[in-house]
Amino acid sequence: MLKYGTKIVAGVTPGKGGTEVHGVPVYDTVREAVKEHEADASIVFVPARYAVDAVYEAIDNGIKLIVVITEHIPVLDMARLVKYARARGSRIIGPNCPGLIVPEETLIGILPARAFKKGNIGIVSRSGTLTYEVSELLKNTGMGQSTVIGIGGDPIIGTSILEVVKMFDEDPNTDKIVVIGEIGGTMEERLAEAYKRGEIKKKVVAYIAGMTAPKEKRMGHAGAVVYMGMGTFESKIRAFKKAEIPVANTPYDIPKLLLS
Amino acid sequence: MKLYEYEGKALFKRVGIPIPNGVVTSEPIKWEGKAVVKSQLLEGARGKRGLVRVTEDVYNTILELKKLGIEKFLVEEFIPHEKEFYASILLDRETAEPMLVLSKEGGIDVEQAKDVKKMIIPLERGVRSYDIIEAEKYLGVKGLSPIIQGLYKLFVEYDAELVEINPLALTNDGKLVALDSKVILEDNALYKHEDLLKELGRQEVRDSYVELEGDIGIIGNGAGLTMATMDLVKLNGGNPADFLDVGGGASREHVRESVLKVGRNPKVKKIVINIYGGITRCDEVALGIVDALKEIKKPIFVRLLGTNEELGKKILRENGVNVYDDVLKMIGDAVRS
Numbered sequence: 001m002l003k004y005g006t007k008i009v010a011g012v013t014p015g016k017g018g019t020e021v022h023g024v025p026v027y028d029t030v031r032e033a034v035k036e037h038e039a040d041a042s043i044v045f046v047p048a049r050y051a052v053d054a055v056y057e058a059i060d061n062g063i064k065l066i067v068v069i070t071e072h073i074p075v076l077d078m079a080r081l082v083k084y085a086r087a088r089g090s091r092i093i094g095p096n097c098p099g100l101i102v103p104e105e106t107l108i109g110i111l112p113a114r115a116f117k118k119g120n121i122g123i124v125s126r127s128g129t130l131t132y133e134v135s136e137l138l139k140n141t142g143m144g145q146s147t148v149i150g151i152g153g154d155p156i157i158g159t160s161i162l163e164v165v166k167m168f169d170e171d172p173n174t175d176k177i178v179v180i181g182e183i184g185g186t187m188e189e190r191l192a193e194a195y196k197r198g199e200i201k202k203k204v205v206a207y208i209a210g211m212t213a214p215k216e217k218r219m220g221h222a223g224a225v226v227y228m229g230m231g232t233f234e235s236k237i238r239a240f241k242k243a244e245i246p247v248a249n250t251p252y253d254i255p256k257l258l259l260s
Numbered sequence: 261m262k263l264y265e266y267e268g269k270a271l272f273k274r275v276g277i278p279i280p281n282g283v284v285t286s287e288p289i290k291w292e293g294k295a296v297v298k299s300q301l302l303e304g305a306r307g308k309r310g311l312v313r314v315t316e317d318v319y320n321t322i323l324e325l326k327k328l329g330i331e332k333f334l335v336e337e338f339i340p341h342e343k344e345f346y347a348s349i350l351l352d353r354e355t356a357e358p359m360l361v362l363s364k365e366g367g368i369d370v371e372q373a374k375d376v377k378k379m380i381i382p383l384e385r386g387v388r389s390y391d392i393i394e395a396e397k398y399l400g401v402k403g404l405s406p407i408i409q410g411l412y413k414l415f416v417e418y419d420a421e422l423v424e425i426n427p428l429a430l431t432n433d434g435k436l437v438a439l440d441s442k443v444i445l446e447d448n449a450l451y452k453h454e455d456l457l458k459e460l461g462r463q464e465v466r467d468s469y470v471e472l473e474g475d476i477g478i479i480g481n482g483a484g485l486t487m488a489t490m491d492l493v494k495l496n497g498g499n500p501a502d503f504l505d506v507g508g509g510a511s512r513e514h515v516r517e518s519v520l521k522v523g524r525n526p527k528v529k530k531i532v533i534n535i536y537g538g539i540t541r542c543d544e545v546a547l548g549i550v551d552a553l554k555e556i557k558k559p560i561f562v563r564l565l566g567t568n569e570e571l572g573k574k575i576l577r578e579n580g581v582n583v584y585d586d587v588l589k590m591i592g593d594a595v596r597s
Contacts, residue, residue, distance in 0.1 A: 074446060074449035074452070075446055075448065076419055076449070078356075079356040079383065110508075112538040114566070127482055127483060128482045128484065128538065129481055129540075130536075132536050136536075156356045180484065182483070184353075186353065187353075209483075209488045211491040212500055218470070220486060220505035221483040229371040250488070250491070250588075252588060
């Protein structure tokens with residue numbers, strides 16, 4: 001992140017206060033860090049058992065954007081945490097996500113720089129590596145990205161597909177939007193409904209992973225699971241078709257759909 | 261982690277949900293009167309497969325089922341009943357709150373039920389008296405309180421993903437009894453419930469492997485990319501045999517174990533590996549694949565892109581592994597081979 005140009009003012013690790021990493025001062029608590037530095041975002045890499053505390057700590061110290069990379073946070077803990085954050089005006093991205101990148105400007109996450117270049121496509125995704133794959137494909141076909149956000153593969157996440165698409169819709173640097181979804185949950189269906197109601201003006205192209213996934217089996221991501229027939233592949237494709245959002249058969253068809 | 265029916269019922273009892281009288285056994289037992297012998301397996305559709313039997317002769321029924329390879333049985337009193345309902349609690353992902361699901365059509369797959377009621381019961385307040393009234397009115401029964409309170413308690417206190425009673429029977433004398441249990445605990449929260457795991461004699465296992473019906477083994481890194489690879493195999497006329505996500509930053513050893521796991525499935529004829537190296541290093545992946553190939557001899561098709569890709573490709577080529585830049589070409593070749 002430092003190499004990419006992100007301004008990292010402080011790190012926090014209990015017990016490591018007073019040390020430095022790559023020239024960045026480390027503190028024991030967020031409170032101590034924000035007393036010395038101004039920070040408007042935070043990124044959490046803390047292991048699952050301690051990540052919940054780390055996010056509460058960031059919220060309580062007024063951090064407005066919290067990117068949670070950590071995987072395996074219990075879902076009920078996350079449900080409480082997301083509500084706590086909303087009530088206090090903080091936005092969580094993730095958990096179980098690669099973070100976000102504004103190509104050639106800033107990176108808050110673990111997305112590999114090689115996949116991205118500056119441009120006018122906004123990408124929102126529930127996946128990590130699939131996002132890199134699609135971004136690199138777009139880059140190789142001459143389409144750069146305005147912002148790329150991995151919102152995470154968990155059942156409960158801080159920021160939904162629809163919220164990000166609405167931000168892209170208002171973002172002057174974004175012309176077209178790519179949505180990379182997967183089975184489980186109904187975030188894709190909610191986007192399709194909003195699109196159908198005319199709430200989104202810009203062109204949206206979608207891809208959904210998990211056509212061949214069996215029900216009630218978790219496909220790697222905690223959130224990629226279908227219970228009670230909710231959030232199946234078919235339901236998402238149907239919703240997008242109804243909203244007239246073009247759906248790519250494979251990730252490799254996305255550039256073609258963007259250009260058509 | 262999915263619990264066995266008898267484990268789920270033990271938890272039901274603990275939180276006050278009525279269950280039939282019964283015993284767990286792995287050997288034939290003597291039983292007076294009519295009983296239900298239920299094979300204890302984690303897979304569903306036991307009824308359809310004839311693994312749940314109503315009988316007057318428990319001893320011989322168990323003997324017969326044992327011949328089919330079943331190891332554990334729950335023997336319960338037979339409960340005559342008029343009606344069957346459905347009740348469960350799971351997390352509603354949209355509101356991030358527990359959701360009670362009820363249906364007047366019990367005993368069938370709830371997805372097939374036409375009449376279903378869903379009620380959000382927020383974590384902040386828990387189950388309240390008016391929830392019970394609403395639920396009882398919908399099902400047309402009395403006495404739901406211990407059942408709904410119990411399900412909710414299980415869901416929240418044990419970090420369950422799903423707690424389900426199907427069917428919930430209304431007996432001839434007007435009582436509600438849980439005839440079956442389905443409890444799935446959340447893997448990510450198991451560390452909070454070590455006592456329960458110890459009691460059940462179970463261990464926390466974390467595994468992203470899902471077995472499917474086909475003959476092409478699938479390995480990827482990242483859930484989305486791995487699913488997309490499965491789907492591509494299908495779209496190209498092949499049939500995926502599994503889903504296996506090696507995760508981020510996989511080591512040589514982890515890749516070796518993963519390839520062996522997929523390769524040792526006798527149904528697998530060939531293996532497709534699709535890697536985008538971000539925090540994962542392609543050379544580590546390549547070394548892991550080469551290690552595994554010393555132990556299994558099945559055709560492997562690999563696509564490597566990203567961190568240290570040149571080194572990774574070189575390692576694979578030197579060891580005679582088919583390595584590709586283009587995913588579609590790799591999958592096409594794998595399906596046709």
